[in-house]
Amino acid sequence: MDSQLFVRDLLAWYETDKRDLPWRKDADPYRVWVSEVMLQQTRVDTVIPYFERFMDLFPTVAALANASEGDVVKAWEGLGYYSRVRNLQQAVREVSERYNGIVPDSFEAMTSLRGVGPYTAGAVLSIAYGKPLAAVDGNVLRVISRLHKIEEDIAKPATKKQVEAYVSRIVPHDQASAFNQALMELGALVCTARTPRCESCPVARHCVARAAGCQARLPVKAAKKPARREHYAVLLLRRQDGSLAVLQRPDKGLLRGLWQLPMVAVEDAVASPDEIRQQVQGCLADYGIAESLEVGGVYTHAFTHLHWTLRVVRTDLLDGATGGDWIFSDAMDRAQMTFGRIFQIILQQWASDPESRPERKGGEQLALFHD
């Protein structure tokens, strides 16, 4: 195929059909960088409101470098992959100190920064500085695998390297920004994962998979193993002054450093209230808590590699009660803390009506069966 013609057709389409996105208003390296980190494994529609808010709060390298980590993570709350924002702030602080606040313009300097891998470095440097580098994300892998009918597993590093090498060869040196964004835009709008819109594709005439009629089964990707399952009772422990027990997760691993409600592992979170009450009571006895436990609804929360089934359990404590690693906080405190999404959901429901019996998420009747 003629790569020159492909590039020309792609760029012509991008000029007329590109979306108007907040981070495309200018090419400020810092804004581009923040957008690229937010967009890692995250859809455009999800990112937009977070991006606007984040740029209002931390409009410059200096603003983010000087902010407290707590405020920065709070601004990220709900976006997921929280190490992204901790790494981003660490990297921005390094830019502030070592590079006088100027985002470096070399691939080596960029990739040496925390949280900046080959994709993000290529994207920031091409979009903000016009450097003719590849920026291969999931969209580009899919587009190129179809374009060239690549049948190897795109999850393999070797396949990604092959695609990076190809894109590096064809990226036009005077339009690297538009070209890289055009490849991704095509993947997001036309060459989508399911049912690609080949009829309206501006580069369909260059596509080998399309010619062979196999575009729907590309790219090839190995199946991943099923997520681990864990069951917990989530505790709403309320003191008479209205405060609630919360605790901070360990400084490593899942949701590290974020706040959560106390949880105790149970055999089966969908078991009968009596069964749940018995198991939870056994754990809380260590803290001298023997009040009556009210067993509420079931929540499920899916992480990429982990699936939680949760059962809400509520009780009132005597003032002065302490236990475990938890502290008692009021609504004002909690507004400053960063919680994992599932705890936000449970807490919001609690805040809206602390007296209500927590219902099953979605309001369906509680089903007493294993998942």
Next chain:
DNA sequence: AAATCGGGGCC
């Protein structure tokens, strides 16, 4: 090379 790390939207 494989596992870890979030959450939402779509089918």
Next chain:
DNA sequence: GGCCCAGATTT
């Protein structure tokens, strides 16, 4: 319920 998303880091 599984899959995918403007991936990077750790093991």
